[in-house]
Amino acid sequence: xxQIKTSMPKQVYTIFLLASCMLLFxxxxxxxxxxxxxxxSIAEERLKIYAPVKLTTDMDQLSESDKxxxxxxxxxxxxxxxxxxxxxxxxxxxxxxxxFSKAELAFMKINYGPWDRxxxxxxxxxxxxxxxxxxxxxxxxxxxxxFEAWESEDKSSLYTLIKRNEAGELVSxxxxxxxxxxxxxxxxxxxxxxxxxxxxxxxxxxNLRADALLTDEYKESDIAWMDLEGxxxxxxxxxxxxxxxxxxGAKAAHEAYILVKDKVWSKxxxxxxxxxxxxxxxxxxxxxxxxxxxxxxxxLNAYDVVYYAGDCNSGSKTIAVNLPxxxxxxxxxxxxRSQLKNAMRAKFDQILVPIADMxxxxxxxxxxxxxAFFGNTMFHEVAHGLGIKNTVNGKGTVREALGASAxxxxxxxxxxxxxxxxxxxxxxGEIDEGVLEDNYVTFLAGIFRSVRFGASSxxxxxxxxxxxxxxxxxxxxxxxxxxxxxxxxxxxxxxMNALSTLILQLQGDGDQEGVVKLLDEKGVIGEQLQAxxxxxxxxxxxxxxxxxxxxxxxxxx
Numbered sequence: 001x002x003q004i005k006t007s008m009p010k011q012v013y014t015i016f017l018l019a020s021c022m023l024l025f026x027x028x029x030x031x032x033x034x035x036x037x038x039x040x041s042i043a044e045e046r047l048k049i050y051a052p053v054k055l056t057t058d059m060d061q062l063s064e065s066d067k068x069x070x071x072x073x074x075x076x077x078x079x080x081x082x083x084x085x086x087x088x089x090x091x092x093x094x095x096x097x098x099x100f101s102k103a104e105l106a107f108m109k110i111n112y113g114p115w116d117r118x119x120x121x122x123x124x125x126x127x128x129x130x131x132x133x134x135x136x137x138x139x140x141x142x143x144x145x146x147f148e149a150w151e152s153e154d155k156s157s158l159y160t161l162i163k164r165n166e167a168g169e170l171v172s173x174x175x176x177x178x179x180x181x182x183x184x185x186x187x188x189x190x191x192x193x194x195x196x197x198x199x200x201x202x203x204x205x206x207n208l209r210a211d212a213l214l215t216d217e218y219k220e221s222d223i224a225w226m227d228l229e230g231x232x233x234x235x236x237x238x239x240x241x242x243x244x245x246x247x248x249g250a251k252a253a254h255e256a257y258i259l260v261k262d263k264v265w266s267k268x269x270x271x272x273x274x275x276x277x278x279x280x281x282x283x284x285x286x287x288x289x290x291x292x293x294x295x296x297x298x299x300l301n302a303y304d305v306v307y308y309a310g311d312c313n314s315g316s317k318t319i320a321v322n323l324p325x326x327x328x329x330x331x332x333x334x335x336x337r338s339q340l341k342n343a344m345r346a347k348f349d350q351i352l353v354p355i356a357d358m359x360x361x362x363x364x365x366x367x368x369x370x371x372a373f374f375g376n377t378m379f380h381e382v383a384h385g386l387g388i389k390n391t392v393n394g395k396g397t398v399r400e401a402l403g404a405s406a407x408x409x410x411x412x413x414x415x416x417x418x419x420x421x422x423x424x425x426x427x428x429g430e431i432d433e434g435v436l437e438d439n440y441v442t443f444l445a446g447i448f449r450s451v452r453f454g455a456s457s458x459x460x461x462x463x464x465x466x467x468x469x470x471x472x473x474x475x476x477x478x479x480x481x482x483x484x485x486x487x488x489x490x491x492x493x494x495x496m497n498a499l500s501t502l503i504l505q506l507q508g509d510g511d512q513e514g515v516v517k518l519l520d521e522k523g524v525i526g527e528q529l530q531a532x533x534x535x536x537x538x539x540x541x542x543x544x545x546x547x548x549x550x551x552x553x554x555x556x557x
Contacts, residue, residue, distance in 0.1 A: 413507065
């Protein structure tokens, strides 16, 4: 393995301490000076698109040991925050001479850098250029051609940074070496939490995750996480998703969630895991694209999330999680689909309902329900386990074959197959709350919500593709007089099956060229849609939420 000849910077640049966001780049007194603003800045305007939400839960349901563990986990999460900031904001671009306004610092805290994640990563600070596709995982001057020509065994590893040595040559550095001090501190804290934990399986997971941070070997701890039983709190932590790497889609970014289990809602969801194989077999399209067996240990649970950090806290906030991402574990054991119910409810009440009131036909608004929103979101996560993980023609895993395009297509697959699953379960009589039209109309309203995330978001891109695909197939109609949309149930079902077939084929064939073509042609916002989205902005409907969180919010000391 190549070793870098220059030492890594020791100073951690962070803007994420809630009590001191104005200390960004505060190495010297001059960096604390705020530039004066004579007019409203871009950052001031864009801050308004986020609605504040307090992350709380019923703490009385937790044991005393759980209440002692959570503050320690929060400290670990803050370290993940620091690491993601370094991954998202390349050190070559950080400029000690730039003075930031108060609004810019606040908006940078949401975006983990000076690029607006919900506006296609447009810079909102004067003097900052466009965001490098490889974020902070690669040198900012690297080209895809240079990367592909470079011979290195671990260059596409999830857990290495790519840097240049003194001679300008590319070298790879394992995360546990690049972030040695930070992961050592996080590991020690996880072991402290394990000592206090009163659930043996959770204790085992925390200790194995502590080991993993020091070695970049995560499989054993992922399996231990899948084997958790009876725990009231959960902790997802480490380098996990690859959305931030838009150069190669290869590098995992650090994040953390602290979750409190909703046992009542989790019990309601248990039965659906048993239908995975039947639903896999019934997928539309050629049999070879559904030949793999979904993991038999699929788990569905609902949680209140009490802390977000790092990747999942940047820009649009995650409201459901499907992990682990390791394809071998997914095939052998399945995945855990975690629904973040309190965050989901906040987005439904503050964003989806107001959108529906403006853009959904009045006679179909009765079909906008939280149960349908919850179900669509849940089955989106379940649907990540359907389809195929390995290409049918020897190109390796789907993720490897599709590279930077993999995430957007995978999110599109999960959305559309989630709707397919809902349809099948309604027809089997396994879903008996509401009617299928609730899910279809709420699904359409959800496209308007998610497409506002922009093309830099895998979820936003996937929704643009689906909107245009559905529009071409007549899955919805737009009334010119009222400017509202209504679902055509039969045509939406036809469009659902057609798009499902297309995505499964693109993934199974590892057809990167075909995926890029689909995203380029249909991953765009047309003039009419943009005008309707502008109406939502003019009405002051938030695009997403931002959190008030921490020990004080939870009433913990």
